[in-house]
Amino acid sequence: MNPYILRGQHLNCEHVRCCNRVVIFIARTFDDDDNMQPISNFLEHHYRHFNAAALVEAARAWRRLVDEGGTMFVTLAGAMSTAELGLSLAEMIRQQKVGAICCTGANLEEDLFNLVAHEHYVQVPHYRDLNPRDEQNLLDRHLNRVTDTCIPEEEAFRRIEKGMLSLWQEAAEAGEQLFPHQFFYRALRRNLFAEHYQIDPKDSWIVAAAEADLPIYVPGWEDSTLGNILAACVMQGEVPDANVVRGGIQAMIDLARWYRQTAADRAIGFFQIGGGIAGDFPICVVPMLHQDLHQDDVPLWSYFCQISDSTTSYGSYSGAIPNEKITWGKLAVDTPKFVIESDATIVAPLIFAYVLGW
Numbered sequence: 001m002n003p004y005i006l007r008g009q010h011l012n013c014e015h016v017r018c019c020n021r022v023v024i025f026i027a028r029t030f031d032d033d034d035n036m037q038p039i040s041n042f043l044e045h046h047y048r049h050f051n052a053a054a055l056v057e058a059a060r061a062w063r064r065l066v067d068e069g070g071t072m073f074v075t076l077a078g079a080m081s082t083a084e085l086g087l088s089l090a091e092m093i094r095q096q097k098v099g100a101i102c103c104t105g106a107n108l109e110e111d112l113f114n115l116v117a118h119e120h121y122v123q124v125p126h127y128r129d130l131n132p133r134d135e136q137n138l139l140d141r142h143l144n145r146v147t148d149t150c151i152p153e154e155e156a157f158r159r160i161e162k163g164m165l166s167l168w169q170e171a172a173e174a175g176e177q178l179f180p181h182q183f184f185y186r187a188l189r190r191n192l193f194a195e196h197y198q199i200d201p202k203d204s205w206i207v208a209a210a211e212a213d214l215p216i217y218v219p220g221w222e223d224s225t226l227g228n229i230l231a232a233c234v235m236q237g238e239v240p241d242a243n244v245v246r247g248g249i250q251a252m253i254d255l256a257r258w259y260r261q262t263a264a265d266r267a268i269g270f271f272q273i274g275g276g277i278a279g280d281f282p283i284c285v286v287p288m289l290h291q292d293l294h295q296d297d298v299p300l301w302s303y304f305c306q307i308s309d310s311t312t313s314y315g316s317y318s319g320a321i322p323n324e325k326i327t328w329g330k331l332a333v334d335t336p337k338f339v340i341e342s343d344a345t346i347v348a349p350l351i352f353a354y355v356l357g358w
Helices: 038-046 050-067 086-094 105-120 132-140 153-174 180-189 205-212 225-235 248-263 276-283 285-292 322-326 344-356
Strands: 013-018 023-028 071-076 100-103 143-146 149-152 268-273 303-308 337-341
Touching (some): 038 344, 050 071, 050 303, 050 337, 071 276, 086 205, 105 205, 149 153, 153 180, 153 225, 180 205, 248 276, 268 276, 322 337
Parallel strands (some): 071 100, 071 268, 268 303, 303 337
């Protein structure tokens, strides 16, 4: 029996690992009367200035938002799932520190790829030294590189493809149209890939999201491996209609419904990892409600934080500072705003650890 099909007892430690697992924090759990919080205390004592101070201030404000009954909307750009952010994000979801997620199609699928093919991933620690011939050799081995990590085509893409195709065909036959994450939830709840699990499911954020039935929004899902596969399946006649997977306009309509319902009784913060469509798409729901639906009673986002290594530039969304969002009706003058100019694979797990009290 695959040991990862059934969830076992949690170890008496929590791991926050970044990217290729070079950075590892181990926080021992304590009894209720023990106030030690090793990672949080370390951050409070040592992270006092510049981006370090912004990290702590953003984490404090997140904790305060949740403690006061609010919720956080998290966006994932880049390759955070391949960077194994699930090691900390999954616990954030389980402890209800996250109310919804917007992510790229790559982040949605790559957490599942890692779940079923982790042992076949290939690390390339000296990726900066690769020449074009080295890159071609990786392709010849059916290894697709994401910075220092190669995703194996056969064990990841092709292993998932067959199961997802069956779900798309089933939905099409039943006249259903589902969002991308709903197909993932259906696969996980049916244990469609459980025999292939190669990590503990508690370290997968998509598993935690499925268990919590967390709302997920995936704009531009066609810009993903499985999106490409669906297009090919439609072209080959294996799936009758690409609309079996609901698209971005439907996602915005559903997000607007979620935002109105949620904001009716709680504040909603916006925590953005990277930039691009994962961040720009959902933050626009507020001005859309105000300016296009004329619903002036809908509150603005109550918190904003962006982790980015983009420099402030001309016309770049990723490089836009928070104050620019005031002019678009997304944030208010007094909205708590934080920018952390650093590597999200380092910063995000530390913030999560602080919010969780590790």
